[in-house]
Amino acid sequence: MKSLSGIPARLLLRKGPKGAEVYLAVAGAVLLATVIALTFLAPYIAPYNPIIEVAPALQPPSSQYPMGTDHLGRDVYSRVLYGAIVALEVSAISVLLSSTLGTVLGLFSGYSGGKMDRVFSMVMDSIYAFPGLILAIAIAAMMGPGLVNMSIAIAVVYIPTYFRMIRGQVLQTREQLYVEAARALGAKNSTILFRYIFANIIPSLVVVLSLNVADAILTEAGLSYLGLGIPPPTPDWGFDLSKGKSYLPGGYWWMITFPGIMILIVVLGFSLLGEGLNEILSPRLRER
Amino acid sequence: MSSLVEVNGLTKYFPVQKSSLEAVLSRKREFVRAVDAISFAIERGGIFGLVGESGSGKTTTGRLLLRLIEPTSGEIRFHGDNIGEFSPQSLRQFRRRAQMIFQDPTAALSPRMRIGPAIKHGLDIHQVGSDPERKKETLRMFERVGLSPAEAFYDKYPHQLSGGQRQRVVIGRAMILEPEFVVADEPVAMVDVSIRAQILDLMLSLKKELGLTYAFITHDLATANYFCDRIAIMYLGKIVEVGPREDVFKSPRHPYTVALMSSIPVPDPKHKLQRLIPRGEIPSPINPPSGCRFHPRCLHAQAVCSQREPQLEEDALGHQVACFFPRV
């Protein structure tokens, strides 16, 4: 692509300081790496068992209990550490489910066109029209509590997101000259779909994945907050938030604050990573 | 002598996309008559130029020749076989023998595919030889198209190359299958002027080596004059003149061809251009003029020109014109 000046666009910097987007992505990645490390290390570094009473209830943060204790005398710090496990498990499963289904459907629907495409698009648009959390609540309520059910409920909400994005990209990429060139070589449809179309869509997919995880964590917290998630006493940020809320007016601020901060950090981490990746990959996407 | 490629009555109409409101209000379906009942033949070993401006149908014809799009009617014969009747297997075999070089080398290469695998891909698709043999052949092709040293280029991405180099990759990709027939769609239009000659020379040397036949699509008459041995001039979906290159250039007979020849800038300041510019502009291919499609713009048009369509008629030297009053 030639810019006005005749200097190839790939050489021109986008606006903004050099490499700012890399800092974004790195910052996000660092945050996430920390959280993921915590998830794996939780059983080893959590000072106390998170589901049993270890101290008097409602103690403020101290050197022994850095984040205080909750209404049942459990160490909030240990609960927060273990809570990461649930948050990441649920969002990972749901994102994996929705991305796989949504992508596969989007690829085939976009490439084939015709009736199948129209039907799928209508279905996906209908699901997409529902406000996400409400839909998740409805499905979770129907399916009952539990880790797997919650993951499925959240997954369903996000399938249309992937479907629409992938399908849109397929429609666009399908018209590219290199796809026609592949056909001229004699390539089969499946080859074209995967080696040419999908290969060029992957960068966009990666971006949506990271932003999606951030969203899924929030949705999971929301479901747990409403009591539709993992049954107690399993440590869960959303659930702890909900319980902490009732104790806030009494001045017991630490039960709601620390889980809240954790949610914030993880969501921020994924968002930064996603935005950073988007910036890094965009110029190369655009240079086509 | 039977020709390598024979085209008879080839027609391609594209339905016009209308908004739903328009579609409801006007019942009539409209078509872009991109190619309208054209016939020509390409001899083995020839370089056949399809020359025209935008809307002439030359690009569509190129794609029809390789069955990348389906014709509305008419037939294309390759070695005497009707390519429209090919089974999927025959079609795949046809693809090995008939290849395309594209206009925009940047758009014709997948940005996510390294150029080594891109050139090798044709061999993979048709499962020619073993994988190590294919890699060896690919490296040889790199050298052949001037991307040397081959190992250094093999793993590069398209965006790491210059425009001319990318076009060499496109050529290499097509030639590695050792086709018989290559359709080149404006292969040098997007390449720098000083590099154009390099690319065309490469195409000529490959022709000699592989015994190729070319269909060369272009709007650039001067390049066609340099490269082709037989030229067909297209206007609004029709062939208005066909003949040996020298004849068509030295003595153009269709008024449109005459206008084209007189319009091209010549790189010689001493040459005085006597332009014969036709009136008006190219009409829409949705509603082409009646009779001879060029008649509204033609300085020599008479009554019959709007009433009947002139057919291609040949003179003694294989030079054909579709005009009731061709120039002499």
Add this chain to the structure above:
Amino acid sequence: MPPLLSVQELVVQYSTLRGEVKAVNDVSFSLETAATLGLVGESACGKSTLGFSILRIVPPPGRILGGKIELQGVDLINLPLEEMRRIRGSQVSMIFQDPMTSLNPLLRIRDHFIELFQTHEPSIKKEEAVARTVRLFDALGIAEDRIGDYPHQFSGGMRQRVMIGLALALEPRLVIADEPTTSLDVIVEAQVLELLKLLREKRRLTLILITHNIGIVAEMTDLVAVMYAGQIVEIGPTGDIFEDPLHPYTKGLLESAPNVLHPEQSMRPIPGIPPDLASPPTGCKFHPRCPRAFKPCPLREPTPMAQGRRLVACHLYD
């Protein structure tokens, strides 16, 4: 009489991912009133950037680093932005390459002109602006009843004529045409070139024609500057340069051009590829591709030397 335009030691730089690139690298030339200068070269030679610099519309991350651009003695580079805006369109104007994207699809054609008139002459009445537009359309060869159409209703050729009209509406002294016919069909190109010639004569325009098409240069220009890698390698009267090109690149460029009258003499390649401006060759930037390169070429950059009525930057003529 002093020249209308005088460019001295102009340097324009772009910040790229791979370092600083001098798109225009120490360019000097002058242009007399009513002359037509052809700026010819291949992609990334700097000709378009040079054109944009005169109007100070070089897109970021490019910027003018140094040198002078004088329009009848007035230094354009250091002019306050407000005054530069006044000059754009009215004293110096530009015809852009791609009429498709240079016109506002939401504005009727006549509104493009009315807006132009009203910007530079705020007191003008609408009827007056419309009347002037109609007169312009007449000169451009566009039917008056098309004045209310939208750009998408115009063909490519007509849009380019509109661009020419917009460039000439305020009767500028200098017009810069950046590849005005590159995106047009052969016959439409011919029509536009004939129109340019006609208007140029009627209005005594001074024209800078930026193109890579040697044929257009031969037909339309009095003076030609050949650019390579951001520098002018040869500049002089068109006739002289075509008759006897001195710089090896000029010679190569002329020989590579397609010639419909003499095909066997045309389309000779220049070996190699255009230089990477982020890490250009040492000494003379053309030396890796030059058939006549010799000892000093990779070592020192040649300075422009007078040869008859021309300037050539080549060690062969030192």
